[in-house]
Amino acid sequence: MADDKRVAVLGAGMHEWGKWGRPFVEYGLAAARDALDDAGLTWRDMQFVSGADTIRNGYPGFVSGATFAQALGWTGARVSSVYAACASGAVAIANARAQILAGLCDVALVVGADTTPKGFFAPVGGDRKDDPDWLRFHLMGATNPTYFALYARRRMDRFGATEEDFAQVKVKNARHGLANKYARYRKEVTVDEVLASPMVADPLRLLEICATSDGGAALVLSSMDFARRHSGGAAPLVTIDAVSTVTPSFPNTVIEMPNFATDSAAAMSPSGDATASGFRPSIASAAYAEAGIGPEEVNLAEVYDLSSALELDWYEDIGLCGEGEAEKLLRDGVTSLGGRVPVNPSGGLSCFGEAIPAQAIAQVCECVWQLRGDANGHQVEDARVAVTANQGLFGHGSSVLLSR
Amino acid sequence: MAGTRMPAVEGWFTTGEDGRSPALLGSCCEACGTFAFPAEKSYCKNPDCSSTSFESVELSRRGRIWSYTDARYQPPPPYVAADPYVPFCLAAVELADEKLVVMGQVVPGIAVDDLSVGDEVELVIDTLYSEEGCDYLVWKWRPVVGVPAGSGD
Numbered sequence: 365m366a367d368d369k370r371v372a373v374l375g376a377g378m379h380e381w382g383k384w385g386r387p388f389v390e391y392g393l394a395a396a397r398d399a400l401d402d403a404g405l406t407w408r409d410m411q412f413v414s415g416a417d418t419i420r421n422g423y424p425g426f427v428s429g430a431t432f433a434q435a436l437g438w439t440g441a442r443v444s445s446v447y448a449a450c451a452s453g454a455v456a457i458a459n460a461r462a463q464i465l466a467g468l469c470d471v472a473l474v475v476g477a478d479t480t481p482k483g484f485f486a487p488v489g490g491d492r493k494d495d496p497d498w499l500r501f502h503l504m505g506a507t508n509p510t511y512f513a514l515y516a517r518r519r520m521d522r523f524g525a526t527e528e529d530f531a532q533v534k535v536k537n538a539r540h541g542l543a544n545k546y547a548r549y550r551k552e553v554t555v556d557e558v559l560a561s562p563m564v565a566d567p568l569r570l571l572e573i574c575a576t577s578d579g580g581a582a583l584v585l586s587s588m589d590f591a592r593r594h595s596g597g598a599a600p601l602v603t604i605d606a607v608s609t610v611t612p613s614f615p616n617t618v619i620e621m622p623n624f625a626t627d628s629a630a631a632m633s634p635s636g637d638a639t640a641s642g643f644r645p646s647i648a649s650a651a652y653a654e655a656g657i658g659p660e661e662v663n664l665a666e667v668y669d670l671s672s673a674l675e676l677d678w679y680e681d682i683g684l685c686g687e688g689e690a691e692k693l694l695r696d697g698v699t700s701l702g703g704r705v706p707v708n709p710s711g712g713l714s715c716f717g718e719a720i721p722a723q724a725i726a727q728v729c730e731c732v733w734q735l736r737g738d739a740n741g742h743q744v745e746d747a748r749v750a751v752t753a754n755q756g757l758f759g760h761g762s763s764v765l766l767s768r
Numbered sequence: 769m770a771g772t773r774m775p776a777v778e779g780w781f782t783t784g785e786d787g788r789s790p791a792l793l794g795s796c797c798e799a800c801g802t803f804a805f806p807a808e809k810s811y812c813k814n815p816d817c818s819s820t821s822f823e824s825v826e827l828s829r830r831g832r833i834w835s836y837t838d839a840r841y842q843p844p845p846p847y848v849a850a851d852p853y854v855p856f857c858l859a860a861v862e863l864a865d866e867k868l869v870v871m872g873q874v875v876p877g878i879a880v881d882d883l884s885v886g887d888e889v890e891l892v893i894d895t896l897y898s899e900e901g902c903d904y905l906v907w908k909w910r911p912v913v914g915v916p917a918g919s920g921d
Binding site for chain 1: 802803814816817836837844845848849856858865867872884885906
């Protein structure tokens, strides 16, 4: 592929995921410094800093790019701070990439970090009767797991998925995350233990719904030219070949958080193109199209397993199999380490919990380490192409395609 | 029961207190016929339509379950939960004429085992919570078959 759409990943860094309640800046700084060290560059080398915002940590969280820049020491670097719910990290990557590809900068730092409250995510404070995110809690008591459970129940009804299948996703991811030093939960579980955990939103149980975590992740990205200069002429080891940040296409006929209703298809049927089956399948397909790489070339995927069942939806949505075939893929071990296309070799959200603005960046960090052969204890053999996928509240798609 | 009854949100549904059946209040675009719930007031959501005129319409009172679940744990505020907390079911319901799916709680007394994808449900008005002598009302879905006595409106 031509250089003109690729950016080099020079460094990746993470702060371990957990629940400590310390300032989010601390996690972001640790990740940023690791990424800079990994790249063999200094903060002063960074011409652009791209922050992924957190909305639960006051004003510094809304201006995360500047917050991280100030914490690292003002250098005059240009800045961007962006919020896109769960896709915030990917949009922060997209902003840095756009600056690099436009020739406005050569090298950029991307950082996301979060400190999260305990329990269900609640809407941000205040009486906001025109905010659907506030209203869905107030009028329906619809939490995030409510929506995950609606999708899970659909899989059971349409494709014959079983509670054991969902539990098996958790078992697989728990095993994957065992040796990942950045994962918050590093403990094997059995199907029986998953099925014995309390029901939260039928058919999803406590061990199948991702927790909320503290954590931080960072990347150093550069132009291909900068990467060659930096390494004395060698091509960069890992590149980002595409970043998809698509929105849904009208009419979106799948109920999405935090909405009360879908779009109406009364005036216009979902079109016959690739977006026909909904928003989620359009997310990775935009990345594949941009990179000119197909799902059959993918060696590993990091997808957003907000629930165990949702990981199965992603198998189909990122093109690993056809609709209704995800359970077979799982049962055949295709998506386990050692299988043809391991999914969530990091352990996924199942082992990390979600640190919203850091998560999409962490997915990319994991892919970088996998492609470099640095994923100690959870390495996918000879990985050459990796894809990430997630979906942010209010219609933010995110998918990043990497290769070496 | 004495006391005031008020919709928990203004303008989203009729309560049926005028003797007519309760209904969700949506909108229908006067140019392209796209429905919306909650009602559209500014611009049509159809990207190929530039209409700003909408008719207020009562949505179909019956639909079929697209999917369903329940809430075993008490949702956080601004949900106002009964004390002690009583779990409830939720359903996403497909309305055939409007070609959209609307969520809502299911009436009390119904468990997930009572529901299946494709089941017919109808809209009723029920109390969401009570505060200082006022019942705040919301729409809920009630299975059409096997309706337990005394639930809903």
